[in-house]
Amino acid sequence: MVGYTQRLEKLGFPLGQELATDFILASLPPSYGNFISNYLMHGAEKGLTELCGMLKIAESDIKKSTSGGHVMTVQNKPAFKKKGSSWKKKGKAKVANPKPNLAPKAKPGPAADNECFHCHEKGHWKRNCKLYLASLKNRSSTSGNDKE
Structure with a gap:
């Protein structure tokens, strides 16, 4: 985006610092929401090159925070075994309920x-x-x- 704004300046159509910054911030995905609000509150007078550097740091921080938080889900397909002409599902033996059913607690009256x-x-x-x-x-x- 910074390159596009510089190219527009060379072509004779300068966007200006504030408009270029707004375009860049508006083009960011929702995961940068905290960065955008922080930038607008504290760093609004910084240039485009400083914004670009801050975005690189923010990108690495976002990648670090999401890389540890991803949990891979695996869909387990039921295992079948063939016996004769019919298919039967393999299963584990039923385990007794480890927690006994507790009677519901009576609600206190007035x-x-x-x-x-x-x-x-x-x-x-x-x-x-x-x-x-x-x-x-x-x-x-x-x-x-x-x-x-």
């Missing part, structure tokens, strides 16, 4: 001194209040009759 926000009685919550649930049921049944 404490005896908690007060219901609907009926103001102690020992239950509003979502479990019989009066509140009955009023909801009545409201839904009356609203259903209004539609008819």
